[in-house]
Amino acid sequence: SQQGEEDPQALSIQEGENATMNCSYKTSINNLQWYRQNSGRGLVHLILIRSNEREKHSGRLRVTLDTSKKSSSLLITASRAADTASYFCATDRAFGTGTKLQVIP
Amino acid sequence: SQTIHQWPATLVQPVGSPLSLECTVEGTSNPNLYWYRQAAGRGLQLLFYSVGIGQISSEVPQNLSASRPQDRQFILSSKKLLLSDSGFYLCAWTLGAVNTEAFFGQGTRLTVV
Numbered sequence: 001s002q003q004g005e006e007d008p009q010a011l012s013i014q015e016g017e018n019a020t021m022n023c024s025y026k027t028s029i030n031n032l033q034w035y036r037q038n039s040g041r042g043l044v045h046l047i048l049i050r051s052n053e054r055e056k057h058s059g060r061l062r063v064t065l066d067t068s069k070k071s072s073s074l075l076i077t078a079s080r081a082a083d084t085a086s087y088f089c090a091t092d093r094a095f096g097t098g099t100k101l102q103v104i105p
Numbered sequence: 106s107q108t109i110h111q112w113p114a115t116l117v118q119p120v121g122s123p124l125s126l127e128c129t130v131e132g133t134s135n136p137n138l139y140w141y142r143q144a145a146g147r148g149l150q151l152l153f154y155s156v157g158i159g160q161i162s163s164e165v166p167q168n169l170s171a172s173r174p175q176d177r178q179f180i181l182s183s184k185k186l187l188l189s190d191s192g193f194y195l196c197a198w199t200l201g202a203v204n205t206e207a208f209f210g211q212g213t214r215l216t217v218v
Contacts (some may be wrong), residue, residue: 033206033207035207040193041211041212041215042111042195042197042209042210042211042212043197043207043209044209045206045207045208047185048205048206076140088149089147090207093139093151093154094151095141095148095149095151096148097147097148098147098148100146103127
């Protein structure tokens with residue numbers, strides 16, 4: 001069953017702007033992961049944040065985790081057209097419904 | 106380095122025909138293997154996962170089955186396809202615990218007509 005729910009379902013921004021995507025989940029977790037999927041392709045792992053971490057950075061990505069609210073957010077700073085993709089959060093083997101990000105050049 | 110191969114990339118099959126999708130992993134041993142289905146514009150639904158040869162767990166009862174005849178080979182099958190089996194099928198693997206990084210194949214777009 002699906003564990004995470006992303007919000008918003010779709011997001012359209014201009015190149016250079018920041019993009020924030022949110023994920024909520026239902027049960028306790030050991031860690032939470034974010035993946036990216038280009039249209040019609042497999043998923044690529046972006047970042048993993050453990051339940052005892054509150055924030056993690058990787059390049060232009062920043063992930064936060066609030067276990068009390070059972071939520072996480074993914075921030076992409078200084079977005080590029082190449083960031084256009086769908087982004088999914090995942091806990092254990094379950095994936096959310098994804099946020100479709102479009103970055104307009 | 107580890108790689109995962111999934112084929113074919115696209116497949117069009119008539120209703121009632123059989124299905125066999127194959128996934129193989131290279132460069133690692135004893136991976137956990139997974140089959141997911143993704144409906145158009147939707148999230149991933151876990152169909153099957155396997156922690157070892159011959160060990161298959163089904164998450165959703167349906168018209169599909171899975172087998173793991175070898176350590177790094179995972180097969181998704183159906184005896185008779187339904188229209189509702191159309192979708193994007195993804196194979197993935199992890200090492201160790203289930204909540205570690207998953208590596209995905211490129212997917213198979215199945216259209217049942």
